[in-house]
Amino acid sequence: MRRSLANAMAFVVLATSQSALADKGPVPLIIAEPERSPEPNQDEHPQREPPGDASYVEDGAGPRLSFGRAFHQDIPDGWYGRFETEYFEQHAQGYRRRRGSLWGMRLGLEGWGSSEDWGAGLPVSAYGGYRQPLFRTDRGLDLFGAVGVGVDVFSFDRVEDESGVGLCTPRAEAVLGFDFGGVRLLADGGVQYRWHFSQGDFLQLRAGIALSLHAELWDG
DSSP states (O other): OHHHHHHHHHHHHHHHHHHHHHHHOOOOOOOOOOOOOOOOOTTSOGGGOOOTTOEEEEEEEEEEEEEEEEEESSSOOEEEEEEEEEEEEEEEETTTEEEEEEEEEEEEEEEEEOSSOEEEEEEEEEEEEEEEESSSSSSSOEEEEEEEEEEEEEEEEEETTEEEEEEEEEEEEEEEEEEOSSEEEEEEEEEEEEOOSSSOOEEEEEEEEEEEEOTHHHHO
16 A cells, blocks of 8 residues: 555656656756957968067068279279169078078179170179168068179170180178168178289279169069
8 A cells, every 4th residue: 555655656756857847848968168369461461470579581672783994904994883783681580580691692684885895794793781670660661781702604805906704703891881771782792803804904993872672662
């Protein structure tokens, strides 16, 4: 008798619980989404990453145009012109504040002429230098200086009605001026020993100006 009464009470409790759950409806299942890392900004320049005063190296490239006087010992003086493309790497800090040492290479086409004589060559050179900001700003007026050495891979000169061809004629050069954040205006000086297979050799000194445009002008 007691067992039958206990079974009946258990059945009533079970039925009541099922009825209450049915009234409340299904319990929603909540699934937490995993955290997503922020997507990188595709428009941001990859070299703008280092924050604060972190030092890093960035590269650049651009054209350079030089023009000036050419001086000789035994032949008339004249003028020279040179067009080059250059690639360089330089130190920077923080948000692209350029400061410190730099190095690069140049490849170009050069010609010179006087009232009677003329010549041309294909110069290749490597250089090292330093860039120092004159004001405490990210973009502004910088002092720029560099020295370099190289060769004319091929040269041709017509002097005193004689033609001469030279290979790997040595040259050295130096520049000093200002960088305006993408535009360099420089005093250009150089010396070259122009030797030839079939003509007399001569020394050439150059003094002029150079205008250089590089990646900071269009990349920021």
